Amino acid sequence: MGGNHADHHHAPDGHGRALRLGIGGPVGSGKTALVAALCRTLGPSMRLGVVTNDIYTTEDADFLRRAGVLDPERISAVQTGCCPHTAIRDDIAANIDAVEGLEERFGPLDLVIVESGGDNLTATFSRGLADKQIFVLDVSGGDKVPRKGGPGVTTADLLLINKTDLAPLVGADLTVMSRDAAAVRDGKPVLFTSLREDRGAHSVAEWVTGLVHDWAHHHRAPAPTTSTA
């Protein structure tokens, strides 16, 4: 029995496999909506897989399946034993297993999105699991959140501030958020969006497309034939 997947697991340097994109952020900030939006926009041109880590097991996966944005078989749910941050940071084995399982069943893939279970501002993805990560905040948490920083806000490759449509209602000043985020993020990009209004998350999709092309170029994976909407 030579052809088993324990023997086929990918080299840690990422050669020959899809880009792994982590999406983290507090509960209710719009992580699952972002995953759905990315699937909607990127799905037609990229080979995608999604791993969800919702604390209530399959709830997120079910949401995505119902949304009909991706073949349900390509969505894999991982339970995290009450500790969503452990599963993406300290002990990533179950997530790696889920990612590799998707690549094995549907590969080659261009992009695998790993959505963390909702957690706090200190949660970030291990570099052993995610090559790039997006941290999602929403304005209803208050405009002071970017200033407070935390590893998610300061180190994520992209900071996405969602629900801008609510800013006037909750008294959040987007200018302040933008300025504070820039101050703690050392030039790394920040995007503002309202996923309720932009159901395709087009600005984020464009950013992701750039990453996937770079990844394919550097890791000799087959390049996706693509443009974002």
Added chain:
Amino acid sequence: MTAPPDRAQSERAQPERALSERARDDRAQADRAQAGWAHAPGRAARSIHARAAVVAEAGPGGRTRLTTLRSAPPLTLRQTGPERVHLVSTAAGPLGGDHLELDILVTEGATLELGSIASTLVLPGPGRSAMVVTAQVAAGGRLTFAPEPTVLAAGCDHAMTVRLALHADASAYWREEIVFGRHGETPGRCHARFDATVDGRPLLRQEFTVGDPAVDGSPAVYGDARCVGNVLVAGPGFTHPEPGVAPGRAVLPLAGPGTLILALAPDAVELRRRLA
């Protein structure tokens, strides 16, 4: 909580335990008297070693013939149908010290159903009692082994061993029920080991222990059940029940060619219902 949890728990259980131990002693005395009465004088003092056997062979026209039917009291075998045998207990027990064996052979294409008239009450005695059942079923053979439950009386110390060897094309329906004492009785000790193989490969290996303080009453093992039972359905000759789970019952497809019905229950009647 101030005391370590284990000690606190055992302290709470103390008065109850003292009572049940007294009740157990009384009942054990009665059991010894009954065993002596039921069998020959001096029965309780002398252990029995007995080995019974049944061989079912397919005769001309595919009809099963029982070519061997060897009783060894207290294991008395009675043919109760063309392919059916019942164990008729002709003495109380087994008692501590007794060693009973039953050998079953179902040859190619033959069918055998084995049941018992009454439940087996395992009683204390000088030493450990043992019941060893060895069964082999050849290709195309079909064995039903469905005796009445084994009831563990207070103070007993019993070992049950089953070795079931199936050919790949053989079929078996094997039921085992253990009842933890009669009504209100704290059982003695029991160790049961069940090994089923198909063509020499392991299908199911299970041990049950009763009377080990780590296991008795543990929510991981029996919980508050008063009996445990299994039905192993193996091979193509029986309908395998649909997998599922219900209170006190689960139907478990095994990794090999078999299905296990597993049940825990408050009493023997309910146990049988759950194993059906």
Added chain:
Amino acid sequence: MNAMLLLLADSRLPAGGHAHSGGTEQAVASGAVHDVASLAAFLRGRLATAGLVAAGLAAAAVTASGAGWAELDAEADARTASPAQREAARTQGRLLLRVARRIWPAPALDELAAAVPSPHHPVVLGAVAAATGCSPRDAALAAAYNAVTGPATAAVRLLGLDPVEVHRLLAGLAPALEDTAATAASACAAGESARLPAHAAPALDLLAEQHIRTEVRLFIS
């Protein structure tokens, strides 16, 4: 006792163990485990059954090779009637094997991966123990330790129990862990994998089957 054994048994070993409760989540949901005393009874029973079985298999895996891998894995299958538990054991085994091959590369681990893609966890644990220079008794002790510490941690998280109280309970189980390891190692020394401990835990089987059918769960098992 050696440093490798400490690393191998440590719950911080990143091999996916943190998301398994070994039936505790369902036992909590059903009310069977609800405080430190009921957790103690749960863990003692778990150790005497599933823990002893895992310890025996792990001890035997220390000296396994060649055709022995598939044989031992089949012995684990025959001792795990519940499909939900087989799946949990194989998932954990696969993850541990993958992680261990990076941490402690060894020909025996490659051989095991080739023979059985997703082996039962105790089989992998024993193989890894051997790769790190541990004895069968060490491997059995690690398996026994795993059998109670993961569920204990799950209970702390799910019930909000005092973690110090629960660790005191675990400390109280230490002699039982040693006994379990000794029993497992001597059963394994007899050399016949068919005769390894096979203690069933019907309640754990029922809990596992109920758990896997539960819509809302936080743990994989």
